[in-house]
Amino acid sequence: MNKELLKKSQSLIALFALCLVISILSDKFMTSSNLWNVLRQISVNICISVGMTLVVLMAGIDLSVGSVLAFSSAVCAGLLSKGISIPSMDLFIGFTVLGGVLVALIVGLLMGLFNGWVITKFSLPPFVATLAMLTIARGATMLYTQGIPISNLGSSFEFIGSGWLLGIPVPVWISLFVVLSVVFITNKTTFGRYIYAIGGNERAAFLSGINIKAVKLAVYGISGMMAAVGGILVTSRLNSAQPNAGASYELDSIAAVVIGGTSLSGGIGTIAGTVIGATIIGVLNNGLILLNVSPFWQQVVKGLVILLAVIIDQKSKKKA
Amino acid sequence: MLQAVNISKSFPGVKVLQGVNFNFYPGKVNAILGENGAGKSTLLKVLTGVYTDYEGEIILNGNTLKFDGIKDAQAAGIGIIHQELNLIPHLSISENLFLGNELRNRWGLLDSSEMEKQTKVLLAKLKLDFSPKTLVQNLKVGEQQLLEIARALLKNSQVILMDEPTSALTDSEIDNLHVIIEELKAEGKTIVYISHKMDELFRIAQHYTVLRDGVTVDAGEMSQATEKDLIKKMVGRDVLIVKKEQNKDVSEVSLSLKNIFLPHPVLKNRNLLDNISFDLHKGEILGVFGLMGAGRTELLQTIFGLNAKNTKGEIEVFGKSVKLKSPKDAIASGIAYVTEDRKTEGLVLNMNISTNIGLTTLKIGELLNFKKEKELAQKYISEFSIKTPSEKQQCQNLSGGNQQKVVLSKWMATQPEILMLDEPTRGIDIKAKSEIYELIKKLANDGKSILLISSEIPEVLALSDRILVLSEGKISAEFNAEDADENKLLKAAI
Numbered sequence: 129m130n131k132e133l134l135k136k137s138q139s140l141i142a143l144f145a146l147c148l149v150i151s152i153l154s155d156k157f158m159t160s161s162n163l164w165n166v167l168r169q170i171s172v173n174i175c176i177s178v179g180m181t182l183v184v185l186m187a188g189i190d191l192s193v194g195s196v197l198a199f200s201s202a203v204c205a206g207l208l209s210k211g212i213s214i215p216s217m218d219l220f221i222g223f224t225v226l227g228g229v230l231v232a233l234i235v236g237l238l239m240g241l242f243n244g245w246v247i248t249k250f251s252l253p254p255f256v257a258t259l260a261m262l263t264i265a266r267g268a269t270m271l272y273t274q275g276i277p278i279s280n281l282g283s284s285f286e287f288i289g290s291g292w293l294l295g296i297p298v299p300v301w302i303s304l305f306v307v308l309s310v311v312f313i314t315n316k317t318t319f320g321r322y323i324y325a326i327g328g329n330e331r332a333a334f335l336s337g338i339n340i341k342a343v344k345l346a347v348y349g350i351s352g353m354m355a356a357v358g359g360i361l362v363t364s365r366l367n368s369a370q371p372n373a374g375a376s377y378e379l380d381s382i383a384a385v386v387i388g389g390t391s392l393s394g395g396i397g398t399i400a401g402t403v404i405g406a407t408i409i410g411v412l413n414n415g416l417i418l419l420n421v422s423p424f425w426q427q428v429v430k431g432l433v434i435l436l437a438v439i440i441d442q443k444s445k446k447k448a
Numbered sequence: 449m450l451q452a453v454n455i456s457k458s459f460p461g462v463k464v465l466q467g468v469n470f471n472f473y474p475g476k477v478n479a480i481l482g483e484n485g486a487g488k489s490t491l492l493k494v495l496t497g498v499y500t501d502y503e504g505e506i507i508l509n510g511n512t513l514k515f516d517g518i519k520d521a522q523a524a525g526i527g528i529i530h531q532e533l534n535l536i537p538h539l540s541i542s543e544n545l546f547l548g549n550e551l552r553n554r555w556g557l558l559d560s561s562e563m564e565k566q567t568k569v570l571l572a573k574l575k576l577d578f579s580p581k582t583l584v585q586n587l588k589v590g591e592q593q594l595l596e597i598a599r600a601l602l603k604n605s606q607v608i609l610m611d612e613p614t615s616a617l618t619d620s621e622i623d624n625l626h627v628i629i630e631e632l633k634a635e636g637k638t639i640v641y642i643s644h645k646m647d648e649l650f651r652i653a654q655h656y657t658v659l660r661d662g663v664t665v666d667a668g669e670m671s672q673a674t675e676k677d678l679i680k681k682m683v684g685r686d687v688l689i690v691k692k693e694q695n696k697d698v699s700e701v702s703l704s705l706k707n708i709f710l711p712h713p714v715l716k717n718r719n720l721l722d723n724i725s726f727d728l729h730k731g732e733i734l735g736v737f738g739l740m741g742a743g744r745t746e747l748l749q750t751i752f753g754l755n756a757k758n759t760k761g762e763i764e765v766f767g768k769s770v771k772l773k774s775p776k777d778a779i780a781s782g783i784a785y786v787t788e789d790r791k792t793e794g795l796v797l798n799m800n801i802s803t804n805i806g807l808t809t810l811k812i813g814e815l816l817n818f819k820k821e822k823e824l825a826q827k828y829i830s831e832f833s834i835k836t837p838s839e840k841q842q843c844q845n846l847s848g849g850n851q852q853k854v855v856l857s858k859w860m861a862t863q864p865e866i867l868m869l870d871e872p873t874r875g876i877d878i879k880a881k882s883e884i885y886e887l888i889k890k891l892a893n894d895g896k897s898i899l900l901i902s903s904e905i906p907e908v909l910a911l912s913d914r915i916l917v918l919s920e921g922k923i924s925a926e927f928n929a930e931d932a933d934e935n936k937l938l939k940a941a942i
Contacts, residue, residue, distance in 0.1 A: 315816075317813075318814045321803065321807075321816060328799055329792070329796040329797065331793050332793055332795055333807070334775060335752075335787060335794075337780075337862075338776075
């Protein structure tokens with residue numbers, strides 16, 4: 129029983145060890161301003177990775193999250209700064225912050241649903257379908273922004289990414305809400321159960337009468353929407369939509385999922401694990417910056433940590 | 449001469465071969481006969497170096513052979529033609545033939561021209577009129593089968609094992625194969641031939657060896673044997689199962705199939721199911737017997753809505769015509785399907801017992817009811833006496849028999865009227881087997897309609913009220929249980 133517990137909390141122990149080492153090497157790490165900063169930074173990756181976890185639990189993958197993030201970010205910023213105007217009809221629609229955010233979420237959802245539709249309708253491997261969406265969405269972002277950042281989004285929008293509520297940064301509240309909702313979905317609903325069953329044995333799940341296609345469609349939709357949440361946070365934090373936003377975010381998010389112990393072959397994993405995984409990556413990023421490690425070395429170290437984490441995970445699974 | 453002396457092979461908990469002895473003669477076709485599960489495939493795997501941890505001796509021309517792997521067996525001159533083809537469709541004929549044994553030129557690069565030259569010679573010998581560069585995917589199944597023979601010849605095999613080589617061939621392809629076998633025989637090769645088709649064996653084999661329950665029970669010359677004798681030797685064993693009492697009142701039709709056709713996915717003028725019509729009654733156990741490839745599993749899959757796009761014909765459930773397009777539809781119509789392979793199709797192995805049982809009863813958009821799920825699991829754990837510490841046990845940690853009981857529970861939880869069982873006792877021990885037999889009988893007495901598929905004749909005989917025999921997609925015979933015996937079933941199936 130103790131061994132079981134040890135195995136489950138393995139990544140949590142790794143996180144504490146990492147924090148300990150960094151705080152010994154740098155006295156700036158354990159300051160409240162730095163810790164809030166870390167939490168604020170990882171909230172974007174947490175939102176994306178939570179969606180990614182659902183996809184990976186179904187033995188899928190979503191490579192398009194970074195680009196979907198960028199496009200929904202651009203749409204949100206575009207609507208907030210320029211609205212929609214059709215001069216020929218003498219029409220102008222301005223957007224409130226809520227309106228812009230809702231449209232961005234819907235855009236993300238639709239792009240995710242499109243992924244799911246292609247995957248289920250044409251039986252494409254998720255890798256290929258979402259790889260295509262990765263370039264499609266990035267291209268669409270470039271087209272929409274003409275490659276130029278969209279800025280001046282208003283101070284009330286800035287609150288989402290930079291504001292504080294009850295002493296806690298707003299992005300942390302948002303990621304907390306996302307995490308709790310998805311934890312609820314995975315643990316308490318039949319939909320969540322279906323995700324695990326499909327990942328564990330798709331054939332058996334299908335023969336049990338589960339509508340596999342509907343579940344897949346929904347999960348890719350959720351993943352797209354989570355990317356849009358990340359997009360809104362990033363845009364608001366910078367008060368500007370960057371055409372290059374979210375580039376290679378899919379890799380950080382897959383890394384968080386894998387470090388968190390979710391099996392890439394599906395069926396096994398938890399949202400809590402992913403949150404820890406994303407936190408490990410965030411703390412590592414922060415620590416390396418505090419320690420003045422060159423950005424080039426940072427990438428190498430991050431890669432090695434991912435390797436190490438997965439090797440340890442594999443080994444402990446084999447022993448079990 | 450290839451000899452075996454007391455070959456035994458065990459898997460954890462089961463002794464599959466327990467003293468196999470045979471002599472296979474060069475220049476002859478040596479047939480191995482045996483029912484499904486008699487140990488034929490295991491024996492072939494021992495002979496070809498797939499299983500290296502066996503007891504006993506394999507002797508080829510006086511030399512004892514001990515293989516460390518497949519390559520050793522090949523080097524010793526033993527080649528095999530598998531029941532399923534092992535060719536790579538996107539590679540050419542010559543690339544396939546030399547796969548793993550590529551010829552190299554003096555630069556260490558592939559010597560394609562030499563390989564193609566040798567391939568040409570072999571193709572001519574097998575009367576295949578193709579360029580060595582032809583992709584294998586452009587060949588018909590029968591032609592691909594001949595390539596497997598070419599591969600064995602290329603490795604200069606003295607002994608060629610053929611595992612049901614004609615099961616997927618058309619009549620003319622079979623004739624062609626037999627002509628080639630005659631030629632190989634004339635060259636002094638030892639041919640070992642496994643087939644369920646008796647007439648075929650009598651046509652081409654000279655010597656036979658009968659396997660039953662992992663033991664060689666008889667061997668001799670084909671010319672001295674009769675079909676009836678051989679069948680008796682293959683099946684002659686005690687029937688351990690207590691026979692089911694006949695259900696008297698079987699008047700109400702629960703499931704009715706009318707002229708069901710399912711075309712073969714590749715072969716154009718063959719049907720996997722060929723005009724199948726029958727009625728299943730409330731409280732009845734209807735056994736379906738057939739050899740491998742007869743269409744048994746396809747029949748159940750079709751009823752369960754898995755072949756909806758290609759199926760022609762009509763299905764009625766309790767007198768109402770139904771269109772079953774998916775498992776979901778079938779479950780809603782009160783049909784349950786305990787699949788043949790509990791590991792790949794029945795269970796989510798890394799989930800626990802209660803989640804597996806709950807899987808069929810959940811509705812999307814609902815919250816999980818853990819209490820209900822637990823009660824349901826505990827009910828079946830006690831009812832079916834599933835041996836487990838708790839309902840939280842992962843299914844991969846259960847024994848085969850208990851896994852099978854979980855699969856049964858999962859389907860009983862849907863409260864089906866019609867229960868389809870595909871090989872419900874495959875690979876489980878005798879005790880669990882008899883428990884599952886009792887369960888099946890009880891379910892029928894409770895008024896469920898049961899469609900039972902099994903390749904074990906004693907099982908079909910003991911449990912069924914009525915028996916259908918499938919052969920090549922057709923219903924070739926129907927028996928009342930009291931009129932059926934092993935010989936009759938096997939004869940109708942072949």
